[in-house]
Amino acid sequence: EAIRLARGVILREYISDVERLSDHLSASMRQTQISQTLQDALARYTQAIPNVRFPWGERNLTEAYRRFLAYVLHRLRQSLDSGGVASYTSEEFSQDLLLVRVSLCANNGSRLARSFVDPLLRKLRSFGFHLHVLDIRQHREVHAKALEAIEQDRKRNRKQENSFGPQQDVTETLRTIAQIKRAYPASAITRYVISGTESEQDVLVLLELAKRNSVRMARSHEDPGVMPVPLFESIASLRRSPEVMRRLWQHPEYAPLLDSWQRWQEVMLGYSDSNKDGGMLTSTWELYKAHRELHHTADDCKVKLRLFHGRGGTVGRGGGPTHSAILAQPPGAFSGQLRVTEQGEVLNWKYSDAVLAEWNLELMIAASLESLLQARTQHADRQARWEEAMEEMSELAYALYRHDIAENPDVLEYFEQATPVNEMDAARIGSRPSRRKKSRKLQDLRAIPWVFGWMQSRHAVPAWYGVGHALQQFAAKSVSQQKLLREMMQNYLLFSDLIRNVELGIAKADLAIARLYAGLVRNPALRKRVFSMLEAEFTRTRTMVMRVAGQRQLLGRNRVLARSIRLRNPYVDPMSLIQVELLHRKQQAESGPDLEYALGATINGIAAGLHNTG
Incomplete structure (x- = not known):
């Protein structure tokens, strides 16, 4: 339901954007030309898609940009009405906008391209047709119990549909992921967080469960796949995390997946559970050491590491000023990418007002740039x-x-x-x-x-x-x-x-x-x-x-x-x-x-x- 609603929100936003773009692109072919590639694309649309409504008049054949965008609007509305993935994809939408942009730039319309097409392209690159990405999360113990129960059912020749307990919950979740990726943009779900990770086996268990339920973990041209994200929470697991990840990255079953993700790997660090386990000072110090050693291990294994910081709104859960937290990262252990959690009430305080939202994002970007530029040998x-x-x-x-x-x-x-x-x-x-x-x-x-x-x-x-x-x-x-x-x-x-x-x-x-x-x-x-x-x-x-x-x-x-x-x-x-x-x-x-x-x-x-x- 969340994915369906998000998809509807972003498609309606694009429809409004294309309508505004059409308002601005009123140039007639009697005054300026359009590119040959745009002419060819318009001809293909004219032949392939009948019964399109032209807001600026069906007989208006000279305003080519508006005529082309009418077909784009038609396809966007079709996708919205379908409720799932229609024939129009975000990649095709991007290609259509690029055709308009290239044509404008080639015919003295660069300012129009920068002012009206580029912002829409940036929005599309950020949100696709899915608006936001949903993370799936489950505890390692649930996975282990589910796999054990599935094995027992197999030995007893009992069908999985008749099972109950942990295996049923996990199976239903994985099958739902597979269904969503078929019915909606595959980018809507790309990560699966494994809570309480203690060893590389916890990740391999998830891979086995995914395989049995037809969830494709590897990246392909159409599907970014599903990346397992180990979450290290206790003090003991934080201390073990670098060696756990080294063994995982070197495991023959995992290496092909890593290659499909272009050697990127996300690892989540648990601030709140480590605080509950070891107190404020020890949690802070062990997180810092794990952060640094994970980056060293990733460099050794030629992995591009992105850390997901499970920070909360309160100090006891790793909260506090994000700007200073980014700057306090270990020297040289920041790749330029990071993820952080924001609690519900924090979203309201920091982002409900557009000015505050811009200010908070500026602080985060400024800290990230400063962290990248600061000398590694400082002090x-x-x-x-x-x-x-x-x-x-x-x-x-x-x-x-x-x-x-x-x-x-x-x-x-x-x-x-x-x-x-x-x-x-x-x-x-x-x-x-x-x-x-x-x-x-x-x-x-x-x-x-x-x-x-x-x-x-x-x-x-x-x-x-x-x-x-x-x-x-x-x-x-x-x-x-x-x-x-x-x-x-x-x-x-x-x-x-x-x-x-x-x-x-x-x-x-x-x-x-x-x-x-x-x-x-x-x-x-x-x-x-x-x-x-x-x-x-x-x-x-x-x-x-x-x-x-x-x-x-x-x-x-x-x-x-x-x-x-x-x-x-x-x-x-x-x-x-x-x-x-x-x-x-x-x-x-x-x-x-x-x-x-x-x-x-x-x-x-x-x-x-x-x-x-x-």
Whole structure:
């Protein structure tokens, strides 16, 4: 349905564009000639397509451009009415426009070509007949279970149509992909993201499933194919990702596919899950190292790598200013192409207004150009020292985060009672269930509700926990270590971007309101243990961030953002108080549609006020 609607939107846009183009191309053949190739194309259309409506008159034979574009409009409308792929393709549309352009340029119409034909050609190159590309995404475990079940069915001589469970979901998805590529522009689906990738076998399993369901993965002249996009999410998988990709790229079954894609490969890096797994500092550092080593591995294997950054709107999910994030990439590890995720609310804030949309795109392009042009050897003499410091601080932060948060059963119980995470499914604001499985383990909770719950309850734990401890322990060793931190803040883009993002997360947190949410925890001893632990690390992190940044207050160097948060908080705080009361009522077994509606309203209101959901 999404593909059908998108196709209709872009075809109607092209129809309007060609109508405007026809308005401008009023030149008569009595005044200027057209190219012979355009004359021949017009003659072929006249012979092949009867009953065409000519907006400028059927007997108007001298305005050749308008007459030719009438046939183009006819074919576009036919494609729109067909609901699927008709006889007119985006490539044929492009060729028709190029015929018009070449004819104009050859007959003193270059300005008309630049002003009216070129913008339409650029739009067509960008959007084709599909408008947008849909990514398919599924977890590796689902693929593995599906293939295993299919093998068992085959041994029992049971038809695949009679199967149920994971294999049915995966089979239906793959068959739908094949059907869509036959019925709609094949460019509408070109990537299949494999969540939780741990080894090259996870990709090969998908290839086998695709083969069994007639999905062509390799690129051809008519079809760009479907590229598997491994998504590395946990800290352990990020560390293994370069060698996993090396083995995949060298695998005899995968090499022909890679060649068909002209040696391009997309790899996705998971910011939110790595944060949930290892904390803010370790996630940032491991993503940076994986980014760099993946590019080195790709160079060794003669692969053109494009990284897909699974960044969210909130700092805890890799959010923050995109411009500085692009500049903070490893030196020499940017190919000029990248993909980033933008959350729903971020789309609204950044792109709903044309001026803001242009400004945000300019920032991204400017950062990309600057990243390509910056010297690879900049600060090379000090880079090794900075990386050693990051490695040491990452180990300190990781140890504390795993002990206090990830492996602490008290925290999960506290989190489920002191945040509205369990209301996420009821409020219907997530695209997927909060948990991958029905277990109560932290690893089965998706990263989005994890960040969502902490942000809604004003703790913002994923944005800062462990950072203060690491900075304090590192700085306490010597005065030279303290100077090194200040040096890194001034010259090391990765570190300064990290500190600024942590500072933003702390500024959005409010421990006074978080304490009210903590009051929802039914076990007083557990409540005190966890909140005291969080409060101590929050205070430590705030102190160390301001010390390293050389500031007396949070956001001291970003007064505009500080003022924005200061103005928003008086409107957000009452909604937080109302939400705490509503959650308390729900704990007391009160229920009903009015309560659910009010809770949903507070969730949306707080998310809008903080400019974060999860």
